Amino acid sequence: MLWQQLVNGLTLGAIYTLLALSFSIVMGILGILNLAIAELFMIGGYFGFTLIAANFPLPVAVLGGMAGAAIAAMLIEKIGYQPLRGAPVVTPMLSTLGFSIILQNVATNFWGSDPLQLPDEYLGRQYTVGPVNIGQMQLIVVGATIVLVTLVAYTVQRTTIGRALRAVAENREVSRLLGVSADRLTLFAFALSGALAGVAGVLIALHYGAITPYLGVEIGLKAVAVMVIGGTTNIWGALLAGPLIGVVEVLTVAYGGSQVRDFVVYGFMILILLLRPQGLLGGARSDQGQRV
Amino acid sequence: MILSARGLQVRYGAITAVRGVDIDVAEGEIVALLGANGAGKSTIARAIAGLLPFQGEIAYKGEKLRPNDAERNVRRGIVLVPEGRGILGRMTVEENLAMGIYTRADKSQGIADLKRMQERFPILGQRRHNAASLLSGGEQQLLATARALLSKPRLLLLDEPSLGLAPQATAYLFGVIAETRAEGLSVLLVEQKARQTLKVADRAYLLETGRVVASGAAQKLIEDPVVSDAFLGGRG
Numbered sequence: 001m002l003w004q005q006l007v008n009g010l011t012l013g014a015i016y017t018l019l020a021l022s023f024s025i026v027m028g029i030l031g032i033l034n035l036a037i038a039e040l041f042m043i044g045g046y047f048g049f050t051l052i053a054a055n056f057p058l059p060v061a062v063l064g065g066m067a068g069a070a071i072a073a074m075l076i077e078k079i080g081y082q083p084l085r086g087a088p089v090v091t092p093m094l095s096t097l098g099f100s101i102i103l104q105n106v107a108t109n110f111w112g113s114d115p116l117q118l119p120d121e122y123l124g125r126q127y128t129v130g131p132v133n134i135g136q137m138q139l140i141v142v143g144a145t146i147v148l149v150t151l152v153a154y155t156v157q158r159t160t161i162g163r164a165l166r167a168v169a170e171n172r173e174v175s176r177l178l179g180v181s182a183d184r185l186t187l188f189a190f191a192l193s194g195a196l197a198g199v200a201g202v203l204i205a206l207h208y209g210a211i212t213p214y215l216g217v218e219i220g221l222k223a224v225a226v227m228v229i230g231g232t233t234n235i236w237g238a239l240l241a242g243p244l245i246g247v248v249e250v251l252t253v254a255y256g257g258s259q260v261r262d263f264v265v266y267g268f269m270i271l272i273l274l275l276r277p278q279g280l281l282g283g284a285r286s287d288q289g290q291r292v
Numbered sequence: 293m294i295l296s297a298r299g300l301q302v303r304y305g306a307i308t309a310v311r312g313v314d315i316d317v318a319e320g321e322i323v324a325l326l327g328a329n330g331a332g333k334s335t336i337a338r339a340i341a342g343l344l345p346f347q348g349e350i351a352y353k354g355e356k357l358r359p360n361d362a363e364r365n366v367r368r369g370i371v372l373v374p375e376g377r378g379i380l381g382r383m384t385v386e387e388n389l390a391m392g393i394y395t396r397a398d399k400s401q402g403i404a405d406l407k408r409m410q411e412r413f414p415i416l417g418q419r420r421h422n423a424a425s426l427l428s429g430g431e432q433q434l435l436a437t438a439r440a441l442l443s444k445p446r447l448l449l450l451d452e453p454s455l456g457l458a459p460q461a462t463a464y465l466f467g468v469i470a471e472t473r474a475e476g477l478s479v480l481l482v483e484q485k486a487r488q489t490l491k492v493a494d495r496a497y498l499l500e501t502g503r504v505v506a507s508g509a510a511q512k513l514i515e516d517p518v519v520s521d522a523f524l525g526g527r528g
Binding site: 160163164166167170171173174176177178179180181182 | 341342343362363366367371372374378379380381382383387390391392394395439443
């Protein structure tokens with residue numbers, strides 16, 4: 001029972017990790033919470049779901065979800081963030097909140113407010129390893145997350161564009177003096193963040209076998225909690241906090257009941273904010289500013 | 293002339309920091325901008341680099357520069373090492389140097405230059421895996437200068453490079469600046485340490501409250517008693 005819950009928790013935690021990483025990338029570059037990410041996650045899920053329903057192969061559906069959410073994220077940056085860059089931080093955040101509501105409205109009107117279900121045959125086979133049953137979709141979710149996180153880590157740490165991204169995050173003016181187009185890098189950060197949210201959306205739709213326009217609110221808020229717990233100034237905090245929260249949540253539901261699930265997760269977030277505001281991996285000080 | 297500014301005016305809101313300044317820098321020349329705090333020296337350097345809006349005209353190799361166009365100016369060959377060094381403290385020394393070749397098309401040559409730079413300044417080679425924030429002030433200035441040189445500038449703008457440095461580090465740095473002349477680089481050097489700066493500069497402009505009040509060959513300015521009393525703290 002415990003092992004089964006751990007596997008289920010790690011699967012959920014993988015989704016949280018991807019989504020928290022998506023929040024962290026924009027937070028690290030711009031210092032703002034892009035509230036539309038939760039709905040980009042949902043939109044990505046719908047794009048993927050639609051492609052699956054149209055009998056496209058799974059990799060195409062995943063890429064479609066990523067691309068759809070990335071394009072939506074770039075539009076949000078162009079329309080809702082770039083013109084407000086000089087404004088106080090709360091202004092672009094409110095703008096992303098507006099986009100979040102619009103995206104949910106678009107999804108409701110386009111796909112309807114009732115949940116869409118994946119056909120049973122699509123949920124794949126189950127494997128039994130000792131006392132644990134692992135679904136094919138769980139393996140895909142965890143495997144895809146490991147691959148994507150590795151790719152993001154490699155891009156940010158080892159490539160020229162990743163270095164430029166970190167330069168913009170650390171000091172926008174200095175990065176301009178090195179020839180880095182900070183505006184273009186900001187757009188790239190939004191696109192990368194959107195792509196991660198999109199793929200997380202497709203994966204959660206596969207994991208649950210269903211999707212609704214309200215999926216983003218619940219999971220998205222949970223991902224914000226994961227980002228805070230991991231450390232908003234360190235994107236790698238999500239790697240630790242995602243699986244941790246996934247496992248804690250599943251164990252809470254299994255042994256304490258679903259009615260206390262959110263109490264435990266958000267209570268943990270508040271505890272972290274009070275005792276270690278920089279998060280688990282946020283460094284020794286909370287005032288270090290942005291980081292990617 | 294590699295750089296010509298005519299009637300340069302820069303405002304911060306209601307405050308005019310630079311008032312109709314004319315400046316020329318020739319190929320391979322080291323030109324100093326000297327003056328007290330608030331004279332407008334750094335503002336001029338930042339406007340030329342493309343970090344500030346300005347009025348008037350700045351021409352680089354005969355081409356008019358647009359205000360606030362820093363990214364493109366780097367690609368043109370205008371590189372500013374800002375006041376406070378502008379190192380990326382969370383990156384390693386080597387990553388900072390790698391950012392110096394960000395705009396270069398000849399990446400493999402750039403990587404070879406990066407290695408040569410670590411040999412030219414061995415302390416940077418020894419500390420290449422350290423976070424740049426862990427370097428001393430003098431080492432950070434050296435890193436910022438080396439990074440700027442790696443982007444192959446034709447016009448190097450150095451804003452108060454000796455600020456906060458010990459005399460020995462300052463002397464070493466001024467030696468490095470003098471070496472750049474041999475490499476054919478043009479340098480616009482913003483400084484408060486006037487006497488030391490005039491020893492490495494070919495020409496200088498002396499600024500007060502956003503205006504040029506004197507200019508000429510560095511040696512002549514050192515010998516001018518009026519300039520010496522006003523800017524160099526008397527004959528020394």
